[in-house]
Amino acid sequence: MSMPSGGLLLLVIILQSSPQVTQPLQHLNLPESHLPYFFSSHHALARACEQDDECPYKEYIGKKVCWGYEKNCKKKNRFLNPTCTIANTGWGKAHTIEETADLFWKEADYGYVWERLQEMTVMCKPQREGDSSLSCVKHTRYCRATNIYMDFANLDSDNNSNRYRENLFNAGQIGGHCKLYPRRLSAEGDHKSALQSWYAELEMFSSLPFRPIHDDKCDIVLDKPTYLMKLDAGVNMYHHFCDYINLYASQHINGSFSQDVNIIMWDTSGLGYGDIFSDTWKAFSDYPIIHLKEYDGKKLCIRDAVFPLLPRMQYGMYYNMPLVPGCSGTGLYKAFSEHVLHRLNITQQGPLDKVRVTLLSRSTKWRRILNEEELLSAMKSESRLEVRRVDYNWKKMSFPEQLKVTQNSDLLIGMHGAGLTHSLFLPDWGVLFELYNCEDPRCYKDLARLRGVKYYTWEKQEKITQTEKGSHPSVGEHAKFVNYGFDPAEFMRIVQNAADYIQGHPQFVAKQNKMNGSGDRHTEL
Structure with missing residues (x-):
């Protein structure tokens, strides 16, 4: 499967912000060792750099490398392959060391991203340019949308202590101008739960008779790409970093690592949120985290939205993750570590x-x-x-x-x-x-x-x-x-x-x- 189109593609941001590809390193802000993998996944950006005599990043282009989830990515060219010492014959279909390593890679490494990309299904299809869209993976564990409309008339955050209300939207209060496939969407509600799925938030997604942004139906329009996040405990590093690792994996699904994005904390209560690891957000966004209550009573529209992987998904990462014994070392977690350390200097x-x-x-x-x-x-x-x-x-x-x-x-x-x-x-x-x-x-x-x-x-x-x-x-x-x-x-x-x-x-x-x-x-x- 090729890299996803639309979404938060940093390529678009870079090419629209400058006529020449002379500043992508500043926009990317990636560890130097990650750059060949980024360019191998963003072919248009690589071609633009090749054609620009002033582009200083040519040494990172044309390498036979891949994160692991790209189309035709060979195992030998992956960012990292796990090391396994035993074959776990009693663990699923893993009968050899190689099969055990493949299973570990799918459970906990970029194979997890690869599987989510294969699952991506259109739930609401745009009919013409400027329409809305919604696509999700199985169990609505990850979704992305364009030109989405959300009416927070029922939020009432000041009088609510429930962080993850499941009855926030009525019919017509969330949706977009697109052709909805309601059976597809309803079939993915089996994991409906606060930190396991986005189904409670998207269950009432409707095909609207108007184009939200074009027809001026919004009180607020967010033009920047926006991640909407339901968070685990911010005072516990183990639980909070489940948020961060899933956000990083979601960036890979989405194909973008830009810091020029909004992050909205999806918290339907008016409670405060203790976050003693808040400096880590600087690895993902240049802007302060936005609390959902800022949109209380407002009609919010987002041009480009991502509903990322959640921290307590069934068979998720790393909480509730079934991990085959005898293996260690994942490219995803190594890259996450290097990414955060690099961006926090x-x-x-x-x-x-x-x-x-x-x-x-x-x-x-x-x-x-x-x-x-x-x-x-x-x-x-x-x-x-x-x-x-x-x-x-x-x-x-x-x-x-x-x-x-x-x-x-x-x-x-x-x-x-x-x-x-x-x-x-x-x-x-x-x-x-x-x-x-x-x-x-x-x-x-x-x-x-x-x-x-x-x-x-x-x-x-x-x-x-x-x-x-x-x-x-x-x-x-x-x-x-x-x-x-x-x-x-x-x-x-x-x-x-x-x-x-x-x-x-x-x-x-x-x-x-x-x-x-x-x-x-x-x-x-």
């Missing part, structure tokens, strides 16, 4: 001669390390380790500052908790040591696998101590509501294994050699 300062270790210290009531000082002292006694302790508390350290620490850590150690989502931003040779998984073994192990970094956790239960039984007012006894102590010798055994892995990683060695200005870092020894 977070750079890698290493590797150094020593292994950089960061211990996450918790200032919360539960899951604190009882003998934290003892473990820190043990690590500091090892000459090959450079050790620091940090508290990723947003009141003490801004999120960009946290990312800078994580990107410049080789080994990240911490108790089970949302802070371990930082594993997404470790360098390629990085290691996540989840000190104790608190009886939730898959969560951060899977996240590390998706990013492609090594994962360790505590293995010997008898070498953990706790001073009290865990108790929570509503949950009761649970391993997550306990503080723990750890045997220093066993702790250091795992740390040493992790350090061995890091120092032997080909990318760690290659980068270290480059920084030392030698093809062999041992030349002078």
Whole structure:
């Protein structure tokens, strides 16, 4: 399938804003390593650059590379292929290592984007230029629309505490001037739910007798491409980054990475939204997030709208994701990490001669390390380790500052908790040591696998101590509501294994050699 037409194609933005292709890098603002993949997907832009003697990006054009979801993209040319160590004969149709890798790629990598592109179905078809349109994937998990009309007469956000009302629109209050296929749309309502589908918002989509923008039926018209987003918990990094990774995947479905876009927070309540990771929006838009309540009582029209993938979809990413065992490393998560770090201007300062270790210290009531000082002292006694302790508390350290620490850590150690989502931003040779998984073994192990970094956790239960039984007012006894102590010798055994892995990683060695200005870092020894 070819790249999608319409939508938020950055190509159109670039070519309309300048007669020559001399500024696309500023518009794209992509990591340099991503540019060949972008140009290979945007053929018209690549041709324009080839024909322009002043275009400085010719070196990125004509490479036999692809993200993975493009038509005729060969496996060997993909951005990244997963690594699998075993064949999971009991997991679906995966009977060989190669079939297992293919399944992992479809579950969690650009294969997920490829499958959504194959599902794209027209729900409302334009009949002439300037008409509206609506297309969606299965279960209305992702949709895009043009010249869409929305009447928020029923929003009443000041008197409503429900963030995701399902009865917001009546007939005629959402739609466009296009030929509607109502049976197609109604067939995709089986996942109707706040954070799993857009069906509740689009269920009443109507074929309108007027052309909303052309016939001046709108109080407000948004000319910029616009993403409408229903968000998970903004105070929890694990859940909130489900929003961000799905937005990034949606950009691939849509074929655009422009920051010249609006992002509307689809929240039907008048409540505030605590977002302690709000700096991350700068990786996606140059403008502040718009709350839906700004359009209370208004008729809003959007020329180019995207309803992105949602954070808690059935078999979604990465929440509720069934992940085949034995595989790690996805191009999608690696590219997401590089994309965010690039746009937030977070750079890698290493590797150094020593292994950089960061211990996450918790200032919360539960899951604190009882003998934290003892473990820190043990690590500091090892000459090959450079050790620091940090508290990723947003009141003490801004999120960009946290990312800078994580990107410049080789080994990240911490108790089970949302802070371990930082594993997404470790360098390629990085290691996540989840000190104790608190009886939730898959969560951060899977996240590390998706990013492609090594994962360790505590293995010997008898070498953990706790001073009290865990108790929570509503949950009761649970391993997550306990503080723990750890045997220093066993702790250091795992740390040493992790350090061995890091120092032997080909990318760690290659980068270290480059920084030392030698093809062999041992030349002078």
